[in-house]
Amino acid sequence: MKRFAPFFALLILGGAHATSPALAAADEQLHAWPEVQRLGSGQTVYFNAWGGDPAINRYIDWAAAKLLEDFGLRLVHVKVTDIAESVSRIMAERAAGRDANGSVDLLWINGENYAALKRAGLLWGPWTAALPNARLIDWQGNPTTRIDATLPTEGYELPWGTSAFTLFHDRSHVQSPPAVPAALLQWMEAHPGRFTYPQPPSFLGTAFLKQMLLLLAADSGRLQRPAADDFDQVTAVLWEWLDRAHAVMWRRGRLFPRSGPAQRELLGLGEIHWMMSYNPAEASRAIRQGDLPDTIAGLHFNGGALGNSHFVAIPYNAGAKEGAMLVANFLISPEAQAGKADEERWGDPTVLEVDALSEADRARFESLQRGAATPGPPAEILPEPHPSWSTALERAWLERYLR
Amino acid sequence: MRRPGILILLLVSGVPTVAGLVAALWFGLDAAAFLRVLNTPGVGLSIASSVWTGVSATLLSLMLAHVVLAVANTGNWRRRLTALSLPFLAMPHLATGIGVALVLAPSGLLLRLLSPWATGFTEPPDWFSVHDPYGLSLIAGLMLKETAFLVLVLSAAQSQAPTGRLLLQARSLGYGRLKSWLVAVAPLLQQQIGLPLAAVLVFGITNVEMAIPLGPGLPPTFSVLLWSWFVDADPQVHAQAWAGSLLLLLVTALTVLAASRLASGVGSLWRRWAESGSRLRRERSLRGAACTIMGGMWILGILALVAILLRAAAGPWRFPQVLPSSTGADSFAAWSAALPGGSNVAGTTVVLALATAVAGALLVLPAAEALRGDANGRRKLGTCLFLPLLLPQITFLFGVQVLLVSAGIDGTFAAVLWSHLIFALPYVWGVIGPARAAIDPRYAAVGRTLGAGPVRVWMTVTAPLTLRSMLLAMALAFSVSVALYLPTLFAGAGRVATAATEAAASAGSGTLRLAAMHSVWLAVFPLLAFAAAYAASAAVFRHRRGVPR
Amino acid sequence: MTVAGDNCLAIRQLSLRVDGQMLFRTLDLAVAPGTVVVVTGPSGAGKSSLLAFLCGTLPPEFDAQGAVWLDGDDISRLPPEKRGLGILFQEPLLFPHLSVRGNLLFGLREGDSRKTRRLIVDRELDAMGLAGFGDRDPVTLSGGQKARVALLRVLLARPRALLLDEPFLGLDDANRAKVRQLVFDEIRRRQLPTLLVTHDRDDVACADGPVVALTRP
Helix, strand or coil, X not given: CCCHHHHHHHHCCCCCCCCCCCCCHHHCCCCCHHHHHHHHCCCEXXXXXXXCCHHHHXXXXXXXXXXXXXXXXXXXXXXXCCCHHHHHHHHHHHHCCCCCCECCXXXXXXXXXXXXXXXXXXXXXXXXXXXXXXXXXXXXXXXXXXXXXXXXXXXXXXXXXXXXXXXEXXXXXXXXXCCCHHHHXXXXXXXXXXXXXXXXXXXXXXXXXXXXXXXXXXXXXXXXXXXXXXXXXHHHHHHHHHHHHHHCCHHXXXXXXXXXXXXXXXXXXXXXXEEEECCCCHXXXXXXXXXXXXXXXXXXXXXXXXXXXXXXXXXCXXXXXXXXXXXXXXXXXXXXXXXXXXXXXXXXXCCECHHHCCHHHHHHHHCCCCCCCCCXXXXXXXXXXXXXXXXXXXXXXXXXXXX | CHHHHHHHHHHHHHHHHHHHHHXXXXXXXXXXXXXXXXXXXXXHHHHXXXXXXXXXXXXXXXXXXXXXXXXXXXXXXXXXXXXXXXXXXXXXXXHHHHHHHHHHCXXXXXXXXXXXXXXXXXXXXXXXXXXXCCCHHHHHHHHHHHHHHHHHHHHHHHCCCCHHHHHHHHHHCCCCHHHHHHHHHHHHHHHHCHHHHHHHHHHHHHCCCCHHHHCCCCCCCHHHHHHHHHCCCCHHHHHHHHHHHHHHHHHHHHXXXXXXXXXXXXXXXXXXXXXXXXXXXXXXXXXHHHHHHHHHHHHHHHHHHHHHHHHHHCCCCCCCCCCCCCCCHHHHHHHHHHCCCHHHHHHHHHHHHHHHXXXXXXXXXXXXXXXXXXXXXXXXXXXXXXXXXXXXXXXXHHHHHHHHHHHCCCXXXXXXXXXXXXXXXXXXXXXXXXXHHCCCHHHHHHHHHCCCCHHHHHHHHHHHHHHHHHHHHHHHHHHHHHHCCHHHHHHCCCCCCCHHXXXXXXXXXXXXXXXXXXXXXXHHHHHHHHHHHHHHHHHXXXXXXXCCC | CCCCCCCCEEEEEEEEEECCXXXXXXXXXXXXXXXXXXXXXXXXXXXXXXXXHHHCCCCCCEEEEEXXXXXXXXXXXXXXXXXXXXXXXXXXXXXXXXXXXXXXHHHCCCCCCHHHHHHHHHHHHHHCCCCCCCCCCHHHCCHHHHHHHHHHHHHHCCCCEEEEECCCCCCCHHHHHHHHHHHHHXXXXXXXXXEEECCCHHHHHHHCCCEEECCCC
């Protein structure tokens, strides 16, 4: 990457492009809130967020309309297939010396991608404490708002919603749903070709690997520390389970749906009888939208559900930092959070401490209905393993099954 | 006045291409990254499946196009064939790929039409009918587009050679229709279509538009693998993508080279076959087989369009229902509601395509004017403009993106427009250049001696006589622009959303319903553009039969 | 050879070269009003290039020395539209995108109202025996009709001299004589100096003027 700057200086810009390396984000003055409001109003904020789900896109459109009305702020949803695209874009801009007015102002992020940007010093902050609505977040009750896959957030990213890994099945084909890995495998062997999972390294595919490893590993506490030489030893149980599963899976484990929504589509068309999601309300919402039949039901594994929070963060070179903060503050307002938790719109559990809200705000949440396909809370929330496990699992999976 | 027009045209097309290639070389030559590419699980298989699908699709399409033209070489049929090919030519690769996937999948339209009454299936079978590891569905999808393209290219070449008399001669010597064509006409045409054929081969090997909805999954074709690396977060993976894109360039160049060597070998076999004097005996069954395949492909194409419309409209669509359970106004409302930023995307697509069409025509006209009397110069310029189509898009477009980022103009409308022009100009030139040259220069001379100045003569004589070609060229540029995915993605920095980027992103994540919704625009806009161009061309000069078409 | 008078079309010391090669011997020529001078010569002798030089549409790869005078002015450096030379080619070259009337209006000098211009054109058509042909598509006309429209179009531009490039070659025998008579009558009536390039013996006979043969140097 270092070769970038001199090359283009020579070839294209005749030496005019010899900018200094990125400014450390913390050097910049963090304005007081009224000043942020003044500067942010009227800005255009490019929000890079996964665009694969129409309902989520509609929710962001709604937020954009509110923000335009309240602050004259233009929120542009840049729909990406994988937020890694935006991460690589920020890195490319850094390499090309574009240290101000970058193309991304705010991005929806967590886990590996957060770790990558934070490590490279490409996030601006800390900024989340400056938001008036930040005090409403359930920092104590929900540790995943502070710790993102074992990395502390340190005010560089703001929790926006939470999730718990959930399995869904079609009741017309699955009579007594299995809730432990061994029983699931038995079901698959009895019904070949009707189970699959999204292909790692897609977000949900990797999540499935982590969920299964957490359930199968002898010592799941080991996963909270970075992966090391004992990786093969710790993960052996997982590969053994997967080898047996692939033999009886959809397309005999030689083809996988490319994402969660792709898997949901296959369930809707009747090709498979299972799907999975980080969002417990996904099936209920899909049934209401007519994307899934009403015979779908959800469950958590008896051993607990992998859980995490997802966040929004501001890149170091964002052109509209104040606008991005205004957007972020709106996204965690009780109004926006209640909308997000509404299964008719998104159905994502809130990050706010609902009991501590004012009575009017609490009522927004209490009036929400839970759909028939939404399971109750899981027996236990299993925290995300250290990010190094995700990377190592993805690599090992590809090496094992891509040949 | 003579040179600047040509120079500007060459700069618009050449600068990004060359700079992109230079950047690709610069970033790609990295031994460590090369090693990582070679150590990637499944990379060998991935490259092999790219070459296999590209070569097979090109070869089969070429054979099919020849046989079909041999059978249908009488005037009426040739015109009908051209008319039948046009819709497939207008429909972008991406939309065709998505449509074919929606037809062929186990839960797709074809099996729904046959189930359960003929197949007994009440649930979709667990078959590899799309994304199959051998790339057969990808080959079928590519053939659908490329056969149509080659039929048009061959019939254009046919009008430049004395094919009618040659055929008559061969048939009077006792040869059947097929062998007459293959021996007397095909070798002549092959010499003329070298460049377009190479472009088909390169596209076959390096495309992502069809490989995403139809190609193998584990591993995907090499260009799809590269595409996933380019959008990865890890800089190490980027270096790998750059090195890999050079490898793709190398593999493609070697394949094209091998193909041209092979072609000369085939040429000598061909001559021996011609000199053998054998009259094909089973010609009828061969011709029948080709027509059956062609008919099957035509039906597949129509089904693909129907499947896109159905899938876009259908919410719940359990197998084996043929029609979605909700239809009509109801689902149209659902459709427009589910389509994220629908009108914006459609608007951007149309504005960009219109701008490409207008800018393309404006750029080409001065050069066409300057080279109207210089056939050699026209051929050379045509070849230069065609060169970008002979490169793997992914190789030089990433270089282009780096360039745009460092100039600070990535993600702008102008940048995307420029990238679209690179791909539209060869077609615009290919139509307007010869059309302008075909106008009798004495018309202008008469105009001048009658007292009109050069500007007035251009406006009142030359321009009207070129108008129909300009309309056709603009429709072509429009449909090329609508179809472009990688250029829009790379130059648009992911911020310029068109029907193509949205459809490809949805197809990439496997959400075919969303992909189908965007594909409706992809399929409809080019068809509308051609329809509008033909209607306008028929309407102006309706009572002037002497105006060139 | 006649001496260049005031109302003459005169060519002085003209030589045309391509790649340094001279096409024909240096040419000196004067055409008096109402006279038709016939230019003959083998094909490739440069007859068409000579006409292109006179019109001002000679391609740049030609190197021309000499001058052309009309009515006492050197018009060699004027653009084609300012020279006042009308030309008729072998093909009538009616603009296919305009109606017959549109073609004639294109030729007619500006001035007058739209309505008057149309009246003039229709009257002239009438006089040519082509009444009611104004709205026709040129492609639907017979060869003789096209030739007459082309002649009319040239005359409406009020040229000061006329150049004819084998204009009767494409016509059948019956029409050829008729059209030729018509053209020559107009030339004499309007006293136009005229240069006729032709191979046809009958053309030469009817022209009844001096004959110049282009010869290789």
